[in-house]
Amino acid sequence: MTDTTPPALRAFDEPTRRVPGRWIAGFAVAWLGIWMAQLTPVQLLLPEQIDAIAPQGDGVQSVVAFGIISGIAGAFALVVYPLAGALSDRTTSRFGRRKPWILGGALVFAAALVLLGLQETMVGVGVFWVLAIVGFCVLTAALTAMISDQVPVGQRGVASAWISAPQAVGLILGVLLVVALELTVLLGYVVVAALLLALIIPFLVITPDARLDRADRPAFSAKTLLAGFWISPTRYPDFAWTLLGRILVNIGNALGTTLLLFFLIYGLGSEDAETDLLILIVVYTVFIVMSSLVVGQWSDRVGRRKPFVVFSAGMQAIAALLLAFVPEYGVALVASAFLGVGYGAFLSVDQALATQVLPDATARGKDLGVMNIATTVPQAVAPLLGAGIVALVATLTGTVATGFVGLFLVSGVVTILGALAVLPVRSVR
Numbered sequence: 001m002t003d004t005t006p007p008a009l010r011a012f013d014e015p016t017r018r019v020p021g022r023w024i025a026g027f028a029v030a031w032l033g034i035w036m037a038q039l040t041p042v043q044l045l046l047p048e049q050i051d052a053i054a055p056q057g058d059g060v061q062s063v064v065a066f067g068i069i070s071g072i073a074g075a076f077a078l079v080v081y082p083l084a085g086a087l088s089d090r091t092t093s094r095f096g097r098r099k100p101w102i103l104g105g106a107l108v109f110a111a112a113l114v115l116l117g118l119q120e121t122m123v124g125v126g127v128f129w130v131l132a133i134v135g136f137c138v139l140t141a142a143l144t145a146m147i148s149d150q151v152p153v154g155q156r157g158v159a160s161a162w163i164s165a166p167q168a169v170g171l172i173l174g175v176l177l178v179v180a181l182e183l184t185v186l187l188g189y190v191v192v193a194a195l196l197l198a199l200i201i202p203f204l205v206i207t208p209d210a211r212l213d214r215a216d217r218p219a220f221s222a223k224t225l226l227a228g229f230w231i232s233p234t235r236y237p238d239f240a241w242t243l244l245g246r247i248l249v250n251i252g253n254a255l256g257t258t259l260l261l262f263f264l265i266y267g268l269g270s271e272d273a274e275t276d277l278l279i280l281i282v283v284y285t286v287f288i289v290m291s292s293l294v295v296g297q298w299s300d301r302v303g304r305r306k307p308f309v310v311f312s313a314g315m316q317a318i319a320a321l322l323l324a325f326v327p328e329y330g331v332a333l334v335a336s337a338f339l340g341v342g343y344g345a346f347l348s349v350d351q352a353l354a355t356q357v358l359p360d361a362t363a364r365g366k367d368l369g370v371m372n373i374a375t376t377v378p379q380a381v382a383p384l385l386g387a388g389i390v391a392l393v394a395t396l397t398g399t400v401a402t403g404f405v406g407l408f409l410v411s412g413v414v415t416i417l418g419a420l421a422v423l424p425v426r427s428v429r
Contacts, residue, residue, distance in 0.1 A: 033199025040174030074380025096209025105139030164347030252415030287340025315342025
């Protein structure tokens with residue numbers, strides 16, 4: 001029987017055919033739903049829910065509770081990301097390797113968000129936010145692997161840009177929906193969960209996914225699976241440096257963004273923190289979309305990744321240091337622009353860089369799952385780390401506001417270290 005599967009859709013082949021516009025469009029729409037469902041809770045719904053449960057007026061306790069819950073979710077993501085990727089690498093479903101995990105993760109994510117909205121205790125909030133992050137990790141581990149499966153190297157900057165641009169748009173749309181429609185926390189969760197499922201479906205319908213024959217499935221055992229999570233930095237130094245750079249830049253970014261609502265309330269004394277946050281997000285969104293699309297395409301054209309990663313980290317560091325040394329709302333608007341330019345460039349180019357340093361074509365999902373830990377876990381752990389910094393500095397100085405100064409200083413330093421970490425990468429310019 002003649003195999004008519006296009007070369008780019010064979011399970012382990014390096015893709016060479018450019019993906020069409022409908023693939024990019026479906027991919028972008030899927031990520032729009034994902035980011036709306038993940039970032040709207042992180043930036044608005046979850047902090048509001050926690051602040052309502054915590055003793056009124058105790059900003060430090062709210063920040064710490066948010067940090068602990070996020071940190072626990074991050075610990076689960078540390079395991080789930082590579083595990084989901086490894087399992088999708090070995091999936092022999094007639095629907096393909098990645099699609100079952102994309103759909104399954106989306107269903108878990110959406111259901112957990114709805115149940116999260118019903119919680120009135122810190123324990124309940126923690127349990128269902130962890131479950132939501134598990135669904136998010138399963139979904140995005142499989143979806144990200146489709147770049148390595150189907151997109152040629154010369155198109156990966158553009159494809160990766162359509163992960164980052166929807167991140168900014170999804171955040172602003174989600175927050176705008178909640179604020180403009182004056183939704184309750186529960187309704188906010190329900191709306192973003194419904195949009196998640198609605199926007200994932202088109203990509204699953206229009207996109208082919210190569211089937212893996214059982215005879216070609218990599219060997220599977222608990223020992224093999226666990227051993228695969230360790231990727232030797234001495235054998236694969238480029239992978240290790242890229243991973244380290246991604247961890248540091250994402251920690252720096254998350255320290256500067258995940259506690260913004262609390263910064264506005266307790267650091268700047270905002271009387272309308274929700275509206276102020278929305279304006280900051282609008283500024284951030286405009287610049288992140290422009291930067292990600294322009295820089296991603298530019299990187300593909302010149303065939304270089306590292307200079308753009310260094311530039312992006314530097315812009316984010318400037319934003320953090322502005323907030324640290326001049327903690328005023330007007331300066332925060334300028335910092336949002338710098339942060340958008342920097343993070344938009346980083347997300348598009350660093351993702352393309354990551355796909356070019358993978359050690360094994362048969363384990364793309366697992367290896368990208370390991371790499372994606374460096375995106376999700378810092379975002380989950382940073383609130384806990386940030387809460388500790390804020391609480392420590394606030395205790396030493398006597399004011400919560402100065403705690404945020406320390407937070408942004410650390411954010412800037414860590415981001416700069418992330419930029420330096422990618423310089424030793426040799427296989428990619």
